[in-house]
Amino acid sequence: MQLVYQIVEKYDRRESSLIAMMQDIQKSEGYLPQKALEIIAKEVQVPLSRLYALATFYKAFSLTPRGRHIIHVCTGTACHVRGADKIMDKLKRDLNVEEGGTTEDGRFTLEGVRCVGCCGLGPVIVVGENFHGKLTQKDLGNILDQYK
Amino acid sequence: MNTKRFRTNIMICAGTSCISNKSMEIRVALEAELKKRNLENEVQVVIxxxxxxxxxxxxxxxQPDGIFYQLLEVDDIPMLVEEHFLKGRPYRKCMYVPTDSDVPVPKLMEIEFFKHQMLVVLKNRGRMDPENIDEYIAFDGYQALAKAVNDMAPDKIIAEVEKSGLRGRGGGGFPTGIKWRLAKDVESDIKYLICNADEGDPGAYMDRSILESDPHSVLEGMAIGAYAIGAQEGYIYVRDEYPLAVERIKRAIEQAKEYGLLGEGIFGSDFNFDLHVVRGGGAFVCGEETALIASIEGFPGRPRTRPPFPAERGLWGKPTNNNNVETWANIPTIILRGADWYRQIGTEKSKGTKVFSLVGKINNSGLVEVPMGISLREIIFGIGGGIPDGKKFKAVQSGGPSGGCIPESLLDLPVDYEKLTEAGAIMGSGGLIVMDETTCMVNVALYFINFLVDESCGKCVPCRVGLIRMKEILEKITNGNGEENDIAVLEALSDTIRKTALCALGATAANPVLTTLRYFKEEYIAHVRDKKCPAGVCKALISFHISEEKCIGCTACAKTCPVQCISGERKKPHVINQDACTRCGACKEACRFDAITIA
Structure with a gap:
């Protein structure tokens, strides 16, 4: 939890930087541990409920631990008309999870995301920070194999 | 600047799409190959x-030859270097070939996709390294800011922007100059500027591209705006999903500060302007300016009623002016070349150019900048090269979730703010998503309503509850349980939401439903009355069939079927068990003989 103190320091305990602090923690931990939020609330002197409101309002945050690899299926309009839902369905089937769910072995979390701005390549998924575009259902097996 | 010293430059695209297509591996391969051929001092690789x-x-x-290469692979590089740079003849294999021809087009400016474009905002794309401020300066960068600060009074700048006719490129189309004047005329010791880079419309990515390819143009535009309005501090609110854009804009700010183009005493005057980058939390509603302001302040991004407008009471209660990325990026050119020049481009009420992201079912997808007033047909069939796979055009969706679907009968419409609004759509931020005969318009309407249900901030009832009711009706229709009365209820609900929602997100939320009802009512009726989805999309209303004539019994479909519902002997036509089929479409995708049809 040393990291949380460092992050709070980095933003000078500014109340306006709450979202940025939470983003940094989300990025390093993969989710927002309750303990981390409690520290921020105490250090910045805001009620914990304020952080809970932010955590549940913004898409970027998760209150539960997630898988080692986050699969973001782009569900933007361009991807949608090029068959993004088929990609999503196939991933749900193969990973045996629902949207937002994490596989039992903790390897993948499957999430839909609004638009990743690679519309020319639709349908697109982003695994971790790697983009995979112009997908068909049958491409997915090989892609997932790259992530252990 | 480096471009002078080399015989030739090869400019490799490092936008997010190209990077995801491994353009950085191409760069490494190119540099290695050039070195191997002792060309590294003659040919420069530029990102x-x-x-x-x-x-x-x-x-x-x-460059300077202007030869365009596409779909590059690492294996192509040795031949490309040998042919082009050693032997001096462009390498045919990697040239662009139009869909309806087999003759490659070597020159960028002769390719249909590029030759009809008019670059004002994107003028620096592909010709400079976005991470190097010197290159921006070499292309007249920061000259407009120098001119503004040294030779122009704030009122004169605002008058120039007013005269240019520039309107907000983020969606609303409010005249930028008038917005600036409102903020300037408010007396206050502190004023703020905001750049809205929370590009939320799915299918639009021009702002990302501008930030990634020419970040300084946005900074320069904001600095000019700050000087005109009297602001000392600015915020760029950018999507966290755009990591490369965040990185490049941050680097650009650092460089500009180092050069004294941001910070204190800009150009030796007493004008100070500082900029901060704020990463968005991923909420569509934060594109609405009062919601965006709440988000910068560290609160959930919920809109509030206006007035007071942000020009009077915005960020931390101070006068605030907010424009989007593309709007800001227009400013340096307007100041440098003058409003009279800018006004020549466009239509009577919509001046200048607009960047569109031309995506979906289209041959040449990408970002295009065109003068206002060009027809949708020219964009889609001229620049975009039409619809792939010989399919028929059905609609183009403009304006994101607040926009609408425009049918073929209106394709000759000149594109400007008014004409798109008359058609029931909006300009929005410039996403043009092309749909063909295999796109179901009821499904598209449901898609957008689902989006908006998810993104509704929940503050006002019409949007929070009304949209869920619409979603339920649309689901009922696409599931095959629609009743005739449902269409009328949808229309009535749309009207109520439009009239009573608190902010623009809610007020325009019904547009996707209203325009699909207006232009594609027969498709709704087919779902409701005939229980058919003519486009073959809605799972409850379709079935997959294998053609006995076309099936050769290769078993590819049976192997790929996740529920093992396809049976048949090798080399004999296969059959789908309709009761077990989940209509996932995997078999149709796997079939190489086009034997699987949807009915």
């Missing part, structure tokens, strides 16, 4: 921002 033709990535342009 540029997004060059726009994303479909064909990774792409590269050789």
């Amino acid at each position: 540029t921002g997004c060059q726009g033709f994303c479909e064909k990535g990774p792409i590269a342009i050789v």
